[in-house]
Each structure stands twice: as structure tokens, then as C-alpha cells.
Amino acid sequence: MSSHTVSRRALLRIGALAGAAGLAPSLGACVTDDLGTSAALPEKQSALDVMPVLLVATTRKPVGTPPRPPYFNSERGRGLSFAEVRLSPPDRSLLGKVSAVITGDWTIGAVPKTETGPGAAEAFAQAALGRDVLIYVHGYRESFESAAVSAARLSDGIRFRGVSGLFTWPSAAATFDYNYDRESALWSRDAFEDLLKAITATPSGGRINIVAHSMGTLLTLETIRMLRAEAGEAAMSRIGAVVLAAPDIDFDLFSNGVARLGPDVSKITVISSTNDRALELSAALAGGVRAGAADRAKLEALGVRVADASDYGGGLINHDLFLSNPEVQAVVKRAIARGAGV
DSSP: OOOOOOOHHHHHHHHHHHHTTTSOOOOOSOOOOSSSOOOOOOOOOOHHHHSOEEEEEEEEEEOTTTTOTTSEEEEEEEEEEEEEEEEEOOOOSHHHHHHHHHHOSOEEEEEEEEEESTTHHHHHHHHTTTSOEEEEEOOSSOOHHHHHHHHHHHHHHTTOOSEEEEEEOOOOOOTTOHHHHHHHHHHTHHHHHHHHHHHHTSTTOOOEEEEEETTHHHHHHHHHHHHHHHHHHHHHTTEEEEEEESOOSBHHHHHHHHHTTGGGGGGEEEEEOTTOHHHHHHHHHHOSOBGGGSOHHHHHTTTOEEEEOTTSOOOSOOOOGGGTOHHHHHHHHHHHHHHTTO
């Protein structure tokens, strides 16, 4: 992490943009990964909508025994924890869709089961046994609740038919704690690797698909690199798609990381944008061009697939379109289909 001093002006800009982060972007142009045209997602129910259970692995500190809201906080826990989170889906009626503009959509209903310690990774793997898994890894400034809701929105939005999962690390969920968040994300690498090792070691498991956002992409890329080096091709063969949405990683660090993946670099799809305001601020904080804001040609030269969203959307932030827009979600869906050999 660079030791650049953050100016008062930069902090004020971060605060202003953070307050505007909830503004919905508008449609500007189609997003495509050059591997097929964008298409409407099929109108069929997601597995999460039928059985609203989210499998969670986290390095956050648990709150209470048994767990009570907010279930896991922003502090670093003692090892990995596993939780089955019961979700309440949004109201699909017309009235529900109107009220959702004010009240939100997915919510946490209960967390009836948790396990912390050496058995947590295996408990997650056993809960997902035999099925494809979609693991969402959140970014900077996220609470346990907001990360869980984003995981649900992503899985339901792409109509994922397998198990929905979340890896959540100890973000402070505060605008001015960028350094704490980055260190917490990197601190969580070993735990995330332990989780992936446990899932890939199950004899009858399905594909593991990972969608990481913003600072979570740094954690994901580092962990995938470690997994390949330590567990080899047998583990990597179980990894389907790795989608890095708006990666908040220094471009040189990103380049070095993907170079270590060899042929597995083809599993990676990057959703980038040269007008991502959040990544502009990250660059001011950490220094260096962020991979998610790099030119498409520079990214493609590394061997990754790229969905360039630079001409997409007229919002102020343009940082998390993959959670809300069907065309961007179609990029994620196609990446998962490729990973499954469909």
C-alpha cells in the first residue's frame, strides 16, 4: 500500500461522492465483452428465490452466541466463520416493486447456524456439495448486511441456478477507512484460500464461480494466484468464471498477478470503465492507475476478457452497474456459462 498523504480536498471529494453513491446510473450504450451480443436475461426464477439461503464465509468477528444483529461486525475475527443466512426476498407484486424504491429489496431474516474455527471451510463445502456455487466478494465500505444484500441481488439478477455464497471480510463500512479496509482484505487471503481449497477438494462438487467487486478483486486475484501455486491444476479445474468488476488494484500489481496464472488467465473477465469516479478517488488515495480504469487495450494485452463500460451510464459514480443493470449482468452470466463449457 502506498504511503501517499491524503489531502483534505481528496477526503472531501470522497465524502461527496459517497453520499451520491446511491444515485442510479442511466443507460448510455450497450456493454459487450466481444464474445456475443448482449441479450435479455431469461425470465426464469433463480434458485435463491426458490430457497432463499445464502452460504457465508467470513473473517469478520461474530456478534453474540447465538448470533444476533448485526451478526458479524467490522472487527477482525479469530479465523474463518461459516453461517447459513436466511434471506427474505423482495415482494414481486406491483405494490412491492413500487415500495422497494423506498424500503429496499432483499433483507436478512435470520442467521440460525454459525460455525467458527477449523471446521468452518469444510462446513461451507459440505453445504454446497454437488452443486455449482457463485461466491460474491464485496468491495470497500461494506457492512455484513450490505454485502449479503448485494450477493443476493447479484445471484437473483443473473438467475443463478446453483448455490449462492458470500465471502465477506472485515470492512469498516466507513468512507475514510480505506487503508483499514485494504489491509483487512489482504489479511483475509489465507482464509479465502482455505475456503476454496475445501470446496475444490470435495469429490462430487460443481463449478466454483467468483464475482468480486472493487477492493474485493485484490483479495480475489491474490487468493486465486496462491491457490494455483499451492493446490495446482486439480483445484483450478474446479474454478469456472472469475469476474472482476471495477477492480481497485494498481495496474502494475494486477499485471504481475495475472501473469502468474498461466493459462488460467482465460477464466478472468474484467468489467472496466475509464470514467469510474470511485476508482479515480482510489487512485488519489493509493497512487497509480487502477486496473478497473485502465484502457481496454492494456487489459486485453494481459490475456483477460474485457467488458468495457466506459460509454455506459450517465451516473456520477459508475462503479457497481453489475448489481443493477441487465446488460452488465448478462456479461457475468455469459462468463459463468463459458466457465461451465456451455
